[in-house]
Amino acid sequence: MTQSFNNSLIKTAIVGYGFSAKTFHLPFIDTLSEFDVTAISSSQVDTVEQDWPKVQHYLTAEEMICNTDAQLVIITAPNNVHFSLAKLVLENNKHVILEKPFVTKITDGNTLISLAKEKGLLLSIYHNRRWDGDFLTVKKLIEEKTLGQIKHFESHFDRFRPVVRQRWRENSQDGGGILFDLGPHLIDQALQLFGLPDAITAHCKITREGSSNIDYFNLTLHYPDKLASLSASLFSAGPNLRFNIQGDQGTYRKLGLDPQEDLLKAGIRPDGEHWNNESVEQYGTLYTEDALVAVKTELGGYQHFYQGIAHAINNAGQVPVSAEDALWNIRLIELAMESERLGKTMAVKL
Structure with missing residues (x-):
């Protein structure tokens, strides 16, 4: 069953704590009032706990995706796991943002697009x-x-x-x-x-x-x-x-x-x-x-991307970058x- 999200404060989890997460994502979701960082998955235990002491930490992306109560998951993991992790996020009834590139294979992108539509969830790619x-x-x-x-x-x-x-x-x-x-x-x-x-x-x-x-x-x-x-x-x-x-x-x-x-x-x-x-x-x-x-x-x-995401989640609007658009990049x-x-x-x- 598709989960319904009505609260304006969007609980957000992030897969990965490398350059992309720390530079292009966390500064915006931490600054914008619409978001609340609630979970991070990374093997860098000490660094994450030092930088984000109030955020729940998971060692693996899979454990976090299946257990966090976050409404939105941002994936900054290596390109070759974009598909498998995004699929798991959607199967767990959460919205998902993928770092570019969307996927590495056209068939994988089509699968994710169909799954997101079936569950009524947002799927967007960070073409900042x-x-x-x-x-x-x-x-x-x-x-x-x-x-x-x-x-x-x-x-x-x-x-x-x-x-x-x-x-x-x-x-x-x-x-x-x-x-x-x-x-x-x-x-x-x-x-x-x-x-x-x-x-x-x-x-x-x-x-x-x-x-x-x-x-x-x-x-x-x-x-x-x-x-x-x-x-x-x-x-x-x-x-x-x-x-x-x-x-x-x-x-x-x-x-x-x-x-x-x-x-x-x-x-x-x-x-x-x-x-x-x-x-x-x-x-x-x-x-x-x-x-x-x-x-x-x-x-x-780049804050405009996340402002668009917040509007899409809270007001049933369109995502700022559609998965269909992003799939043409892969094609x-x-x-x-x-x-x-x-x-x-x-x-x-x-």
């Missing part, structure tokens, strides 16, 4: 980069046709990590590598702007010594009137180009990543609406035929790997 200030700026420029007709859209998520690290994100054979780690960010943003492409051409390579997974990719999404190029490299040591968007009325270029991740890593609490303002020096530039202008970055904020990743394997462009079919 929809609330990057630079992305919101790009979205506004395109919607207002400031650049005219877009001809080429270029989006990067580059880093300088030439040495392979011994961690699951890089070494897991099921959902490891940057195509599953960074790819969903870039793909999701492109789909939000332009919808599904007609086709995809991809180069997905292993470039670092000792690497066992894709650590470079360039995906070209083919639209009737434009191309979208999505790239990630781990050999980018200089100032990183984030966006280069060319239209028939001008070009917008933006360097550097949205500041929210660095602020959160530095321990800045996301209080209020303006905790993550960019400085003037960080603004992107609009180039036209006879001028260049600094473009103020729109105000982003395009699968097509990208097939494009690399076959050396040809792959059609994207509904």
Whole structure:
């Protein structure tokens, strides 16, 4: 029987206590008044008990999911267990948020979507980069046709990590590598702007010594009137180009990543609406035929995802990121790997 949740204060449990949980999730659910952190599962017993002494601690995700009275479970575990843990959460009649990527196999995603619908539970994926200030700026420029007709859209998520690290994100054979780690960010943003492409051409390579997974990719999404190029490299040591968007009325270029991740890593609490303002020096530039202008970055904020979740739970609203949307990211990743394997462009079919 589907459990009914009517209280405005949402009891929340988190699977995992690593970088993702501590940086991208706990600061928001701890800051927002709609949520109450009630349980954490992690093998880091001493650290969790020190940081969260009033929160119930479980050694395993499975034990917590089956025993906690939390209404909502956030999964920040490795990609290869997203499906099994999310399925267990839904079977225990709790709402679930999954870190991206949603799943590593299309069939698993469809199973979770069907199960959530059957039980009347919320299933959402944490595509937080929809609330990057630079992305919101790009979205506004395109919607207002400031650049005219877009001809080429270029989006990067580059880093300088030439040495392979011994961690699951890089070494897991099921959902490891940057195509599953960074790819969903870039793909999701492109789909939000332009919808599904007609086709995809991809180069997905292993470039670092000792690497066992894709650590470079360039995906070209083919639209009737434009191309979208999505790239990630781990050999980018200089100032990183984030966006280069060319239209028939001008070009917008933006360097550097949205500041929210660095602020959160530095321990800045996301209080209020303006905790993550960019400085003037960080603004992107609009180039036209006879001028260049600094473009103020729109105000982003990952808190908007969780505010949307609270509204969806308390008011039977729509989740801020649907599982159906997130599953298209996985479908395009699968097509990208097939494009690399076959050396040809792959059609994207509904």
